[in-house]
Amino acid sequence: MTEYNRVVIPIGPQHPSLKEPACFTVTLEGEKIVDAVIGIGYNHRGIEKACESRYYTQIIYLLERVCGICSHTHTTAFCQGVEELAGVEIPRRAAFIRVLVAEIERLHSHLLWLGVAAHEIGFDTMFMYTWRDREAVLDILAELGGNRVNYSINTIGGVRRDIDDSLKQDILKMVDALEEQVKYYRELARSETTLAARLAGVGKLSREDALKYGAVGPVIRASGVDFDIRKVDPYAVYGEIPFKVVTDTHADVFGRTVVRVLEMLESIEIIRYCLENMPDGEITAKAPRRIPAGEVISRTEAPRGEDIHYIRSNGTEIPDRVRVRAPSEANWHAMKQMLLGQYLADVPITIAAIDPCFSCTDRAIAVNSGRETELMDWPRLRQYSVDWYKKRGIDVSSVKMPERRSYF
Amino acid sequence: MQNEEAIIQQLVEKFSLLKDKLHVPRAKRIVSDFLTREEFEQVLPYVREEMGFYRASHVLGTDEGEDLGFIYLLTNDEGIIFALKEKAPKSNPKISSLSGEYPSLEFHERELVSLFGAEVEGLPKGPPYPLPDGWPEGNYPMRKEWNQEYFDPHTMTYNPPAETQKKEAEKSD
Incomplete structure (x- = not known):
């Protein structure tokens, strides 16, 4: 086939198959992709420049908004980096809580991905199952931090929220119920032939290419590389927690699915370990406002892979430079390799399979509200909602809400 | 190792x-x-x-x-x-x-x-x-001398006060 027969199709930046803005310009020979140009940057709003004019404490909340899904991992990377610069050792209980929340976050992120992937291949029953399960995880996060996605757990010197016995029991109940569901998804991956038929061989990325193009997280682990920052460069209390780095050798979208499903089972075990072994004690250590001059490279294992934060202090209350290398940013380079030789119809699921987060890639910016903030518990939030509707002529006060959630 | x-x-x-x-x-x-x-x-x-x-x-x-x-x-x-x-x-x-x-x-x-x-x-x-399409040439926002207060996102123009402009020109000379 000659170049004359090639067709160039721009997919995006706004496209029904994409959940966030990006532009993939693919060149086709028939139905097969022979070239691809990846256009990203639509979500860039200058977070790093904003960091250079804010206090360290303010930056925690700014960086939390880099990503609405893995917000905790960014604040963990930032806080532990600043703590390293300041020579602050956080209490052990705080380190356990950081890990606990990170793994709950991994659960909700992987469930979100599983749902999106199922939707992309037309398996909407699975999409609904996984997103229903995810709600239980989000409920726990909301109870812990007061919000479903930006839970503001971390602060410099430790964490801002403690786990009481009631919440501990709720988390244990949630993971018990979720474990059954995840095991069902594992069986589904093993036995449901349509799933394997649709995902196997799609978005291939060899081990060599995964390393060459700098893939991270479930993408590189599904290509057979056991690279996980929790093991390679343990932080918080990961060094003492027994868990397995899940790898797979399918090196395709099916493999990425298997890795994420099995990682959820590992996360559940880590959550149980944290709850059983968390010592009593303080949850914050005092940290200075002025951070000693120096530089640090801090990294965590986000649900999507290695998250790197570079922080440079000039000895003041405001950093000289902050750089966030989010995992999605690393996985884009391998995307072109995954697309080449694929069919056009496989583009959406191939893109979805790296679990791309465009806000992470391009980084976001803070919203200046100037309003006073207050913390609402569930009953107050419920009352606020009832009053809000009442003002608009709708009375929802008779709708019964359960005291405690029932799982599935 | x-x-x-x-x-x-x-x-x-x-x-x-x-x-x-x-x-x-x-x-x-x-x-x-x-x-x-x-x-x-x-x-x-x-x-x-x-x-x-x-x-x-x-x-x-x-x-x-x-x-x-x-x-x-x-x-x-x-x-x-x-x-x-x-x-x-x-x-x-x-x-x-x-x-x-x-x-x-x-x-x-x-x-x-x-x-x-x-x-x-x-x-x-x-x-x-x-950076978005139409970003003005010669504007490098992560350089310390670039001040976001002088940037107008509606017109995509960078308008520092005359004094700053003069200083920058002297520096580049």
Whole structure:
């Protein structure tokens, strides 16, 4: 086939198959992709420049908004980096809580991905199952931090929220119920032939290419590389927690699915370990406002892979430079390799399979509200909602809400 | 198994210019001082081919006053991050693209071009990243002298007060 027969199709930046803005310009020979140009940057709003004019404490909340899904991992990377610069050792209980929340976050992120992937291949029953399960995880996060996605757990010197016995029991109940569901998804991956038929061989990325193009997280682990920052460069209390780095050798979208499903089972075990072994004690250590001059490279294992934060202090209350290398940013380079030789119809699921987060890639910016903030518990939030509707002529006060959630 | 100190020792033995320029701030980290372009290009192939730092996680830019800094975060199989630093004067901010050896750096190098005004020689053609279409030429927002207060996002123009403009002009002279 000659170049004359090639067709160039721009997919995006706004496209029904994409959940966030990006532009993939693919060149086709028939139905097969022979070239691809990846256009990203639509979500860039200058977070790093904003960091250079804010206090360290303010930056925690700014960086939390880099990503609405893995917000905790960014604040963990930032806080532990600043703590390293300041020579602050956080209490052990705080380190356990950081890990606990990170793994709950991994659960909700992987469930979100599983749902999106199922939707992309037309398996909407699975999409609904996984997103229903995810709600239980989000409920726990909301109870812990007061919000479903930006839970503001971390602060410099430790964490801002403690786990009481009631919440501990709720988390244990949630993971018990979720474990059954995840095991069902594992069986589904093993036995449901349509799933394997649709995902196997799609978005291939060899081990060599995964390393060459700098893939991270479930993408590189599904290509057979056991690279996980929790093991390679343990932080918080990961060094003492027994868990397995899940790898797979399918090196395709099916493999990425298997890795994420099995990682959820590992996360559940880590959550149980944290709850059983968390010592009593303080949850914050005092940290200075002025951070000693120096530089640090801090990294965590986000649900999507290695998250790197570079922080440079000039000895003041405001950093000289902050750089966030989010995992999605690393996985884009391998995307072109995954697309080449694929069919056009496989583009959406191939893109979805790296679990791309465009806000992470391009980084976001803070919203200046100037309003006073207050913390609402569930009953107050419920009352606020009832009053809000009442003002608009709708009375929802008779709708019964359960005291405690029932799982599935 | 190589460890951080052994890596430094081997590198210093091979390149005397690296004496006292490599540091281990903590386990799994090696950080260099800023090297000139010539020094950097002399050292890099050895670091990559002989020391096993064949993966690149990132390259980030920094504003070093009269110079621009470029910090390459290279990784080996043990998960050690080697922050190898290069600098170039703002008046001639040329560096070589490493996207041939490290394809994972392509987007990051485009960022150096757009946000810091670096001239990355050998960078393959491709869409600019990450600034929007219509961004005014010569505006590099991550340089310290660039002040967002003077930028009008509606007209996409940068309008510093006359005094600042004069100072900047004197500096570039």
